[in-house]
Amino acid sequence: MADRDGFIRAYHDFRDSVDFSKTGILPELDNLIWCMLIGIPDVPADEEKSPQAGFKAIDQRVAILKAIFVEVNRNEGDSFLDRGLLLYDEAARTAKKLLQEGRSPDDLKGPLDRPGWAEG
Numbered sequence: 001m002a003d004r005d006g007f008i009r010a011y012h013d014f015r016d017s018v019d020f021s022k023t024g025i026l027p028e029l030d031n032l033i034w035c036m037l038i039g040i041p042d043v044p045a046d047e048e049k050s051p052q053a054g055f056k057a058i059d060q061r062v063a064i065l066k067a068i069f070v071e072v073n074r075n076e077g078d079s080f081l082d083r084g085l086l087l088y089d090e091a092a093r094t095a096k097k098l099l100q101e102g103r104s105p106d107d108l109k110g111p112l113d114r115p116g117w118a119e120g
């Protein structure tokens with residue numbers, strides 16, 4: 001019960017930080033993977049110490065992110081939503097693979113570490 005309540009609280013905390021005026025934008029796969037590995041959004045499994053906690057946290061993150069993606073883009077067509085949801089699934093698979101291989105977020109470059117991110 002506490003885990004469910006924590007998950008619902010995590011969902012609402014993250015939802016409150018989302019700008020619902022920006023719709024019709026597909027997520028970037030690399031950014032999703034990076035967020036899942038560094039712990040965005042915070043989820044109850046982040047507090048667990050079991051060997052499977054990281055994988056559980058990714059599952060919790062992707063559930064929250066997918067729900068909010070659908071909520072933000074509720075007026076978009078089904079094909080758009082399907083493409084977005086598939087990106088979240090792919091990001092979760094890749095994040096879990098990196099976690100299984102023992103890669104940490106410190107091994108990965110975030111979007112702001114890429115050359116030219118501020119140019120334009």
